[in-house]
Amino acid sequence: MASTIEALEEFGTCLESIWAYDISKVNTRPNDQAYRDAKTHTISEALKVDINLFEMKSCLAQGYPFAFGLRLYSSFDKAAETGLVPMANTSESKRKAHGSHALLAVGYSDRSKAFIVRNSWGEKWVSVVFVDLNSLTQLSMIVRSEENNYFSYCNMTP
Numbered sequence: 001m002a003s004t005i006e007a008l009e010e011f012g013t014c015l016e017s018i019w020a021y022d023i024s025k026v027n028t029r030p031n032d033q034a035y036r037d038a039k040t041h042t043i044s045e046a047l048k049v050d051i052n053l054f055e056m057k058s059c060l061a062q063g064y065p066f067a068f069g070l071r072l073y074s075s076f077d078k079a080a081e082t083g084l085v086p087m088a089n090t091s092e093s094k095r096k097a098h099g100s101h102a103l104l105a106v107g108y109s110d111r112s113k114a115f116i117v118r119n120s121w122g123e124k125w126v127s128v129v130f131v132d133l134n135s136l137t138q139l140s141m142i143v144r145s146e147e148n149n150y151f152s153y154c155n156m157t158p
Helices: 002-010 032-038 053-061 074-082
Strands: 043-049 066-071 100-109 114-118 128-130 136-145
Touching: 002 043, 043 053, 053 066, 053 100
Parallel strands: none
Antiparallel strands: 043 136, 066 100, 066 136, 100 114, 114 128
16 A cells, blocks of 8 residues: 555546546556646645554544555455455455455444445445454555645654
């Protein structure tokens, strides 16, 4: 995820209406319009958020979504049917292909003890991730862009 954040700082990203994600074009160079538009959608700064439930919930409560990485286990595939990523079982095997995934936390349910997330694979895929902080990777980031030119205190470090 760190290299993706660096690429977004340097190159930005275009609107999906200009260059939509298409798995068949994953290795195709985007058109010039996509590169021009991407320069207007860059990240100006990224800060690390501690992998700590209180800090993560604090960011969300203050209106700051954050990206995080999730280690994937075989139960992750059940999310395609339900939209929910279940808590990984300790005896469960890690997923052989595509062993991690980045998500954007946009909310948290104290009742369900789950993050509400946006997923790059589409709205119908994963919408809720049950919290097991041990399955999170060691990187969680909040970013500032020209459209979102402010930060709040969330115990963030550069």
